[in-house]
Structures are given as structure tokens and as C-alpha cells.
Amino acid sequence: MKQKLVPGLLLVLLAAMSANALDLTPVVSEYVAEGITFRQLTFKDGKRQVVYEPPRQWTCRGSVSSLQLTPTKTDRADAVIQAVELKAPQKLDNKAIDALREQFLKSLPPGSQGVILLSEEQNPVSLENGASYAVTVAYQALGETFLRSVVFVNLPETQLSFRLTARKADFETIQKQFRSSILSWHWVDQNSAATLALDQLQTSTQ
Numbered sequence: 001m002k003q004k005l006v007p008g009l010l011l012v013l014l015a016a017m018s019a020n021a022l023d024l025t026p027v028v029s030e031y032v033a034e035g036i037t038f039r040q041l042t043f044k045d046g047k048r049q050v051v052y053e054p055p056r057q058w059t060c061r062g063s064v065s066s067l068q069l070t071p072t073k074t075d076r077a078d079a080v081i082q083a084v085e086l087k088a089p090q091k092l093d094n095k096a097i098d099a100l101r102e103q104f105l106k107s108l109p110p111g112s113q114g115v116i117l118l119s120e121e122q123n124p125v126s127l128e129n130g131a132s133y134a135v136t137v138a139y140q141a142l143g144e145t146f147l148r149s150v151v152f153v154n155l156p157e158t159q160l161s162f163r164l165t166a167r168k169a170d171f172e173t174i175q176k177q178f179r180s181s182i183l184s185w186h187w188v189d190q191n192s193a194a195t196l197a198l199d200q201l202q203t204s205t206q
Contacts (some may be wrong), residue, residue: 022050022083022158024067026060041067045187053184055177071174077166079178084159092131092154100152104135108148112139118147125182130155138168147171151182
């Protein structure tokens with residue numbers, strides 16, 4: 001009898017963990033401020049919600065574990081935001097940073113050549129007081145030079161990564177847009193989210 005109960009208990013535990021995990025499937029809303037239309041994305045994160053404002057004129061599509069963003073006016077550029085559950089809080093010490101750097105280098109497109117490590121940053125962004133680490137590299141692919149950067153943020157239960165890839169000539173401008181958008185990432189409780197949505201609806205209809 002006990003053996004029959006264990007699988008059911010595991011299913012309940014897995015369902016509870018899934019319900020509490022950050023889901024990057026976006027709910028899209030818009031609001032108008034000073035005559036400009038802005039877009040906001042909302043994600044479920046357990047009993048709270050994440051609110052994120054992507055760069056203007058970027059397209060987006062998301063799934064449970066990742067959100068893809070694409071600048072509409074720039075070729076061969078894209079950004080990916082991913083969320084990975086952590087079994088336990090992880091410090092961004094030297095050992096962890098070495099592992100993340102190696103993981104990032106392995107994520108470069110197959111056949112990439114002339115890889116150069118350009119920069120590393122400690123705590124370039126602050127999200128809920130989580131430690132962060134950023135790394136940027138250059139590489140050759142398809143006869144062109146590309147730059148790719150990623151920002152890792154370790155939260156108590158989730159590791160977020162914000163990755164950007166673009167041609168060298170376009171990277172600086174797009175990097176500023178993407179980094180600025182990361183600063184809009186914040187959490188609200190369900191009641192605050194509902195109030196915010198109502199306020200934006202009333203503002204946009206005035």
C-alpha cells in the first residue's frame with residue numbers, strides 16, 4: 001500500500017514545485033505615458049508576479065523556461081532570458097564564476113572561431129539583492145564578427161540569465177537597450193499586479 005502512495009506523493013510534490021517556479025510565458029499589456037505606448041510583460045512566479053518592460057520595438061515570444069527577444073530593426077541580433085530552478089541557494093564565488101564562464105563559452109555557435117574574452121563584471125545589475133556576474137566575448141562566424149554577452153543573476157530559488165548576441169557594429173547600441181530593460185525587472189504581489197493593470201487601463205483610456 002505504501003508503495004502505491006509514493007508515486008502519487010511525488011506527483012503532488014512535483015506539481016507544487018512547478019506551481020512555485022518562475023514561468024516565462026508572458027502576458028502582454030500596454031500603457032501610454034506622455035503620448036508614448038509602452039509594453040509590459042508579466043510572468044507568474046508562485047504567489048507573486050514578475051513585471052518586465054522589454055526594449056521598445058523588440059518582438060518577443062516565451063515559453064515556461066525562456067523568453068526570446070528580437071530587435072525589429074537589426075539583423076542577426078537576438079536576446080534570450082532563461083530561468084533555471086536551483087535546488088539550493090548558490091553563491092557566486094570564484095568556483096561558481098569559473099563554471100558559469102565555461103558554460104557560457106560552450107554555448108557559442110558551433111564552428112565559432114577566434115573567440116576572445118572581452119570583459120567580466122561583478123554585480124552589474126541588482127535584482128532582489130541577488131548576486132550577478134556578466135561576461136562578454138567576441139567570435140567569428142559566418143564571415144562576420146559577433147559579440148555575445150550574458151548576465152547571470154542568482155536568486156534563492158532561481159538562476160536568471162540575460163543573453164544578448166549581435167554583430168560587432170550593432171552590439172553597443174543594442175546592449176544599452178537590453179541592459180536598461182533588465183533594470184525594469186521586478187516582482188509584485190498579486191494584488192499589486194491587479195491594481196497596476198487597472199491603473200494602466202484607466203491611464204490609457206483617458
